[in-house]
Amino acid sequence: MPRSPIWPITGWRFNGDDPAMSLRMIGDVLRLRDIATHCPLCGRSTQRYVHTEEHIVPLWLQQKHDLLNQRLTIPNFIDKRYRSVKIGICARCNNQRFGAIESRLAPAFTHPDPYAALARVDDAVLAFWLGKIHWLLARKSHSAHDHRQRDDPSPGRILPTEVLEGQRLCGMTLRCFATGKGMVACHRDDPPVPQFFYEAPYTLYRFRIDERDQRIGAFDLIDNAMLAGIALRSGSVGLICLFDGGIHGRFLTQRYAYLDGNALHPRQFSELVGQIFYDQTVCDPSAAWVDYFWNTPLRAVVARLGSPRHWDPYLAKHDDPQRRAHMLGFYTQQDPASVMTDDGRFFTSLRRLDGSFLPFAVTEAELEAARLDPTMELRPPINPTIRRRLFES
Numbered sequence: 253m254p255r256s257p258i259w260p261i262t263g264w265r266f267n268g269d270d271p272a273m274s275l276r277m278i279g280d281v282l283r284l285r286d287i288a289t290h291c292p293l294c295g296r297s298t299q300r301y302v303h304t305e306e307h308i309v310p311l312w313l314q315q316k317h318d319l320l321n322q323r324l325t326i327p328n329f330i331d332k333r334y335r336s337v338k339i340g341i342c343a344r345c346n347n348q349r350f351g352a353i354e355s356r357l358a359p360a361f362t363h364p365d366p367y368a369a370l371a372r373v374d375d376a377v378l379a380f381w382l383g384k385i386h387w388l389l390a391r392k393s394h395s396a397h398d399h400r401q402r403d404d405p406s407p408g409r410i411l412p413t414e415v416l417e418g419q420r421l422c423g424m425t426l427r428c429f430a431t432g433k434g435m436v437a438c439h440r441d442d443p444p445v446p447q448f449f450y451e452a453p454y455t456l457y458r459f460r461i462d463e464r465d466q467r468i469g470a471f472d473l474i475d476n477a478m479l480a481g482i483a484l485r486s487g488s489v490g491l492i493c494l495f496d497g498g499i500h501g502r503f504l505t506q507r508y509a510y511l512d513g514n515a516l517h518p519r520q521f522s523e524l525v526g527q528i529f530y531d532q533t534v535c536d537p538s539a540a541w542v543d544y545f546w547n548t549p550l551r552a553v554v555a556r557l558g559s560p561r562h563w564d565p566y567l568a569k570h571d572d573p574q575r576r577a578h579m580l581g582f583y584t585q586q587d588p589a590s591v592m593t594d595d596g597r598f599f600t601s602l603r604r605l606d607g608s609f610l611p612f613a614v615t616e617a618e619l620e621a622a623r624l625d626p627t628m629e630l631r632p633p634i635n636p637t638i639r640r641r642l643f644e645s
């Protein structure tokens with residue numbers, strides 16, 4: 253189930269000097285101004301501020317992984333080459349606010365061990381950076397008409413407006429950062445003075461990637477516009493970010509605790525991305541309803557989620573094995589029918605039957621050990637260069 257497209261401003265609190273300006277900012281993000289006339293990050297007008305066309309996926313990352321001539325295979329950008337996916341943003345965002353992030357992250361991502369190099373980088377910096385890629389991809393694809401409908405009187409957009417509206421929490425987070433304001437999330441039943449409960453408006457996970465398998469490329473970008481999620485794998489680091497008000501991290505982190513301290517094979521990372529994105533589809537829609545407030549003392553926008561603080565909105569009644577199989581199959585490049593048994597159980601490359609982490613078999617010795625283990629099933633690879641090891645959960 254996608255995030256609810258209903259994101260009203262239902263109230264605000266202020267006791268400071270210029271709350272109206274920030275309320276205008278909130279309204280501006282909710283209105284989704286045309287990117288041809290306004291910077292998609294800070295909202296500044298193209299008439300008043302210099303705008304330049306910038307790569308949505310940073311050039312230094314494209315150069316590191318030799319992506320320039322490769323095609324994005326993420327939805328909405330099929331057949332586009334990385335080097336041609338650009339968008340106009342203002343010089344201030346490009347050179348100052350977001351430029352500072354790029355300057356900090358580029359040396360870390362181009363380090364021989366990015367996972368270690370990023371250890372001292374705050375989650376917020378990574379979330380803003382991933383959010384920028386995610387939001388700009390969404391704005392770019394929303395701005396373009398679907399060429400398959402070019403003969404229609406009113407051709408649809410590649411990314412429909414309803415889907416873009418579900419990503420406003422990401423857009424609001426970036427707008428706050430771009431304009432020097434804070435952004436926090438809370439829940440509908442928090443006390444009247446909830447500063448002590450404010451949390452980050454996103455969930456960010458970072459994983460070490462097992463790079464031993466030279467047959468797998470060192471880069472992957474996975475973007476889900478419906479679920480406001482983006483994942484990126486670059487060398488030894490894998491990042492998954494959801495603009496969900498922080499609820500995945502709040503309620504489901506323990507479910508993935510068995511991964512702590514373990515390095516994931518790239519195929520395991522892909523499966524994990526599929527599973528975490530699937531989690532968002534069973535979330536009660538109330539958790540995606542957000543009211544925005546302006547808090548003057550904190551100089552921050554407060555996103556108040558529609559779900560209560562202590563109520564887990566991930567509901568078993570929304571579980572749909574077919575949808576789960578479809579998503580896991582999509583993200584791991586397998587036939588959905590092959591990831592689920594006839595009686596509704598799922599294969600996984602992540603866990604053993606006892607629930608502990610399952611190291612991925614790469615070397616011949618590891619593969620031989622897997623062959624001898626009755627709980628394992630070695631799958632014929634879809635890509636002949638890739639071997640997968642799976643077992644039933």
Ligand SMILES: [Zn+2]
Pocket residue numbers: 291292293294295296341342343344345346430
């Ligand atoms: Zn800007």
